[in-house]
Amino acid sequence: MNKIIVCIKGVPIPGTIKVDSETHTLKRESLELILNPNDRVAIEMAIRLKEIYDFKVIVISMGPPNVIPILKHAYALGCDEMILLSDKIFAGSDTLATSLVLAKAIQTLSPYSLILTGLKSIDGETAQVPPEIGALLEIPSITNVKKLFKQNGFWIIIRENEYGEEELELSEPFVASINSHTFDYLRPPSLKRLLEVKKIEPVIFTANELGLSPEQVGLKGSPTQVINIFEKKIEAKGTIMEGSPQELAEKLIRILKTKDLI
Amino acid sequence: MVLEEVKLENLEKGHILAFGECYKKMIHPSSFEILTPLKEISESLRKKLILICLTASLEETENFEDLKKCLADEIWFILNPELKDFKDDLWARVLAEIVKNSRPYGFFFPATIIGTSLAPRLAGILKLGLCAHVNSLELKDNQIIMARPTYGENVIAKLISKSVPVMATISLGTFPINYKNKEPLIKKVIFPETFSWESKLKIKRFFPTKKKITKLSAAKVIVAGGRGLKNKENFQKLFELAKLLNAEVGATRPVCYEGWAEEERMIGVSGVTVRPKVYIGFGISGALQHTVGMENSEFIIAVNTDKEAPLVKIANVAFITDASILLDILIEKLKTMK
CATH class of the missing domain: 3.40.50.620 (HUPs)
Structure with missing residues (x-):
């Protein structure tokens, strides 16, 4: 059966990351990770394509073992197989090193039809991994895709950019990152699958199993490096106005008048 | 040439x-x-x-x-x-x-x-x-x-x-x-003769964008809204205010993700950077994601219930109140003035 591979990421809950002002390292208030919301859309796309064309959907993620519940969530949504790429030496990987790990794992799943991803993660927000995977696997990469369907043995794709929408035709395999507003409806997990997934675990691959050395991944394998992180401190500088909304509206209008807006 | x-x-x-x-x-x-x-x-x-x-x-x-x-x-x-x-x-x-x-x-x-x-x-x-x-x-x-x-x-x-x-x-x-x-x-x-100009992609059609491209980055006045406006209906009122003030409407990332505003209106890291003469933020707490995109505005006005919100701190003037209520009153008053 033809395969769709969906790459997903576990991200920290928004608002739980702080900087330790002394060590300049990230403090995580919670180790709990959530499914990157943009990847939810890629999963939905994969499942809709599975329903039309009878694909097997394989969901894959690189991360620590606390990503497992997220993979299981993807299974409950309709994905068929779960793969976790997990190794201590993966820690600190930048987008290139991450893409290398994903590409290595994806190679072992060949042949496959499509690789789908979300547009970007909400923590790193780089959107770089999908084109990097495409380059490493030497297959086309298309970003910000809104529609995908088959026609006469080719895939037809609609993607969006600043200029408008483009309709493309290409052959599989390729990588596509999916536009985050593609669907009005995202299905909930199925109860049957939620029960099923309690009894199964994702397949785990380590660096060794993927044929990756410590020089290729993690901090060592990452050309880009964070040399400093800091929290932006803001000191109050302006005037604070309090009172009833009526009074405040009057005051605001007076300010707008001084700015020649009225 | x-x-x-x-x-x-x-x-x-x-x-x-x-x-x-x-x-x-x-x-x-x-x-x-x-x-x-x-x-x-x-x-x-x-x-x-x-x-x-x-x-x-x-x-x-x-x-x-x-x-x-x-x-x-x-x-x-x-x-x-x-x-x-x-x-x-x-x-x-x-x-x-x-x-x-x-x-x-x-x-x-x-x-x-x-x-x-x-x-x-x-x-x-x-x-x-x-x-x-x-x-x-x-x-x-x-x-x-x-x-x-x-x-x-x-x-x-x-x-x-x-x-x-x-x-x-x-x-x-x-x-x-x-x-x-x-x-x-x-x-x-x-390029040498041997270079192949072939691509695996074939662009079949192009549909130019019908959406009016927002001129946010060039706007003199921006009224922006965040989650503090509570819902899409309240957010929509910003467009009425924008008309009255000859302004453009901007938005925060969460609001764009909620679908209250198009992504073209997003101000900040993943959106556009703006430098208007006057920026008014309604119900925007001011995550860095947003503020890096507007902190160089000439005059910043914040409307928020939270006195400790970052946007309140960087604002020249902050109004501590419910942004949606103030927005309603403001629009009514401005209408009667015209």
Whole structure:
């Protein structure tokens, strides 16, 4: 059966990351990770394509073992197989090193039809991994895709950019990152699958199993490096106005008048 | 126009390259923006700043005159009919050849959709580091240090890239466009006969955007809304206010994700950077993600229930109240005044 591979990421809950002002390292208030919301859309796309064309959907993620519940969530949504790429030496990987790990794992799943991803993660927000995977696997990469369907043995794709929408035709395999507003409806997990997934675990691959050395991944394998992180401190500088909304509206209008807006 | 021709293998080496996005008969203004910080860097490093443009032909470019006054020392055109459409794989291969033959010290892209599709593909081909959505560039001991907000929070990361060329995409609207008097030297790069212009992508049709492109980055007055407005209906009232004040409507990231506003209206790291004369934020707490995109506004007004909200702190004047209620009253009062 033809395969769709969906790459997903576990991200920290928004608002739980702080900087330790002394060590300049990230403090995580919670180790709990959530499914990157943009990847939810890629999963939905994969499942809709599975329903039309009878694909097997394989969901894959690189991360620590606390990503497992997220993979299981993807299974409950309709994905068929779960793969976790997990190794201590993966820690600190930048987008290139991450893409290398994903590409290595994806190679072992060949042949496959499509690789789908979300547009970007909400923590790193780089959107770089999908084109990097495409380059490493030497297959086309298309970003910000809104529609995908088959026609006469080719895939037809609609993607969006600043200029408008483009309709493309290409052959599989390729990588596509999916536009985050593609669907009005995202299905909930199925109860049957939620029960099923309690009894199964994702397949785990380590660096060794993927044929990756410590020089290729993690901090060592990452050309880009964070040399400093800091929290932006803001000191109050302006005037604070309090009172009833009526009074405040009057005051605001007076300010707008001084700015020649009225 | 007759251009000086230079063979791919004879390209000058070791300079700073910037990607000039020529598409649909326009040079995207963001390509001129990124030249502003790069000009300083290249001068300090005593290197040339070179704009790299891929397009089918020069004839149809509407804002070609802007190119002649841009900050680049040279412009290298790669011209081929196959470059009429943006084909990620072909464009990245063309740029990879440029990099291999000119061995630049840095290669920078505007963070447009094309820029952010192309730069990582090129980085992947050449196995290079790439920093995303950089909004500050500085030199320290001849090393390029880049900064960007990250984790969608109030965290700023400073980054370096150990691979050469140093690569980054630069946030849109972050730098002003500057011009100079001296015309850049414009060259045409001749690729060898053996280079294949084939792509696995076939662009069948193009539907130009029907949406009126918001002129946020050029707006004099911006009324922006955040989650504090509670729902889409309240957010919609900003458009009424904008009409009364001759303003543009901006939004925060969460609000765009909720679908209250189109993504084109997003101000901040993943959206546009604005510098209006007056910015009014309704129900915006002011995560760094948003504030980096508007903190250079001339006059900032915040409306929020939370006195401790970051936007309240950076505002020139803050009104501590429910933003949706104040918005209603404000619109009513302004209507009666007209």
